[in-house]
């Protein structure tokens with residue numbers, strides 16, 4: 001494992017997943033969100049996403065959690081002209 005201070009950070013592992021956003025009172029899916037993490041394979045350091053707000057359980061706009069190292073992005077099905085509402 002390379003020292004993060006001298007690592008060129010040229011190899012990456014990305015973990016991403018999609019989760020449902022559910023209105024617990026209505027028991028309906030109201031949207032989806034993408035969650036992604038990126039880590040350097042050579043030194044093990046996580047990447048962070050500067051400039052994003054830190055969100056709670058549900059992201060209303062692209063946000064970050066876990067000290068900024070997890071990207072959370074709201075999503076909807078279909079093209080931008082289609083909405084679940």
Ligand SMILES: [Zn+2]
Nearest residue numbers: 007009040043
């Ligand atoms: Zn690295």
